[in-house]
Amino acid sequence: MIEEHLDFNLLRKCADCGACYNVCPSCLYIEGYDPRAVIKDILEGGFERWLHSEHIWQCLECHQCLELCFQHYGFENAMTTMRLLATKKGIHPAQVKRGWDMFIKTGRLGEPAMGQRKRLGLPEPRPSGKEEFLRLLAIYRERKAQEKKGGEAER
Amino acid sequence: MKEFAVFWGCTIPARFPFIEKSVRVVLERMGLPWTECDGFTCCPEKSLINNIDHGLWVLTGARNIAIVDEQGLDLVSPCTGCISNLATIKGELHVDHRKKEEVNSMLKEVGRRFTGSAGLNHLVPFFHDKVGAFRIKGATKRDFRGMRFAIHYGCHMMRPYHALKNDDPLEPKKFDALIGWLGGESVNYMTKLTCCGQGLDRVDQHPTALQMARVKLRELNSLGVDAMVLCCPSCFLQFDNNQFLMEKDGESFGIPVLYFTDLLGLAMGCSPEELGLGQHRISVDGFLEKWERLNAARDTEKRLEEELKEEGAFI
Ligand code: SF4
Numbered sequence A: 001m002i003e004e005h006l007d008f009n010l011l012r013k014c015a016d017c018g019a020c021y022n023v024c025p026s027c028l029y030i031e032g033y034d035p036r037a038v039i040k041d042i043l044e045g046g047f048e049r050w051l052h053s054e055h056i057w058q059c060l061e062c063h064q065c066l067e068l069c070f071q072h073y074g075f076e077n078a079m080t081t082m083r084l085l086a087t088k089k090g091i092h093p094a095q096v097k098r099g100w101d102m103f104i105k106t107g108r109l110g111e112p113a114m115g116q117r118k119r120l121g122l123p124e125p126r127p128s129g130k131e132e133f134l135r136l137l138a139i140y141r142e143r144k145a146q147e148k149k150g151g152e153a154e155r
Numbered sequence B: 001m002k003e004f005a006v007f008w009g010c011t012i013p014a015r016f017p018f019i020e021k022s023v024r025v026v027l028e029r030m031g032l033p034w035t036e037c038d039g040f041t042c043c044p045e046k047s048l049i050n051n052i053d054h055g056l057w058v059l060t061g062a063r064n065i066a067i068v069d070e071q072g073l074d075l076v077s078p079c080t081g082c083i084s085n086l087a088t089i090k091g092e093l094h095v096d097h098r099k100k101e102e103v104n105s106m107l108k109e110v111g112r113r114f115t116g117s118a119g120l121n122h123l124v125p126f127f128h129d130k131v132g133a134f135r136i137k138g139a140t141k142r143d144f145r146g147m148r149f150a151i152h153y154g155c156h157m158m159r160p161y162h163a164l165k166n167d168d169p170l171e172p173k174k175f176d177a178l179i180g181w182l183g184g185e186s187v188n189y190m191t192k193l194t195c196c197g198q199g200l201d202r203v204d205q206h207p208t209a210l211q212m213a214r215v216k217l218r219e220l221n222s223l224g225v226d227a228m229v230l231c232c233p234s235c236f237l238q239f240d241n242n243q244f245l246m247e248k249d250g251e252s253f254g255i256p257v258l259y260f261t262d263l264l265g266l267a268m269g270c271s272p273e274e275l276g277l278g279q280h281r282i283s284v285d286g287f288l289e290k291w292e293r294l295n296a297a298r299d300t301e302k303r304l305e306e307e308l309k310e311e312g313a314f315i
């Protein structure tokens, strides 16, 4: 399952390299943050403990590691995968869930501050695409459900 | 110049309408061919949405891009997160035709189609590349000679490069050039390209977010710059709001934080009120006073020189 998300050939090279530890802001300034340790556990088959760790949420997705990498890989991939697997199991910071809930209800992460806008003399904000987004979301969910059914029938 | 739509995103209109004001004032005064579109949603934000559902992240972004594609517009955003997300999604669909078809088959049901024909850019490289030095210098009345700025690029202005392709991802130069065109000095500092760390505030790790904000603010405090200049609402939140919170708790940094358009607007002759500068949490008064003082001194110098010239002095 984890192989779906990570290229193990690149990951093995990454485990041997470790160069970008010195440019990663989280490695430099956050105690205990180290994607190299996560990668080691992934390669050795024992990554589950990371799904509960606050460290996997400390990758800033700044892409320094990606840009610097000789194989254009970036050890952020390991962290992104851990977060993906964690959310699949329903393990995530409460704030992430709140943001997600708001997004799928409104298509946005915040509504325009109308009072302040008025005081500043800003025009009415353009209408958002909420209704259309919700229709699209329903279509997307239906497709996914069908795919899942198809996959199960095949098995 | 091709007409372009501005993509405000969620954060600017919701939390910082005064930034929207600053951008609008500058675009309007410059006489640039800009417009707005109906129907945008969240770009969508990467760390929240992509971590939970990649497919929906791509589909939502493709829908936003389709809106400008259909109208033959380019798209410019004053938010680094929005533009990086949209460009990443566009790039992903360009190299994966099957996925593009799949996305379009869903978009078709709501009457849209993604082609990816619209150019997507962040406001800063856009001003550098498309507006250009000649036009910018022509529009400005005053400059920032004698003022020292710490530029904070914001990671997603130019990263990931494979999607944005608008500046060197590890050694960007365009923001620096713009500050130079405005007469200011861009100070080189060690943590210049370090991420602001605001993302931590979105995953319930506020103390760690503050810890990251301190890294840069401490260095700038010891260097003594006149202001930090940036062009991203998340970075602004991190350095203006969070700096304010830390100052309230007794730490002191004293670094005013300006949006790129604040600086450009001032140089063009806009008033601080028009640009909403009074709404920044960290006061920009000291910065403005110094600027006025330098300008006044230069005006006196110029006047003296002219008077002497008139008297036929040999200088
Ligand atoms: S993307 Fe994540 S892992 Fe990579 S350098 Fe930035 S913080 Fe570190």
Ligand code: SF4
Pocket: A013, A014, A015, A017, A018, A019, A020, A021, A065, A066, A068, A069, A070, A071, A072, A073, A074, A075, A076
């Ligand atoms: S991401 Fe690239 S540069 Fe960084 S440790 Fe892995 S292989 Fe080395």
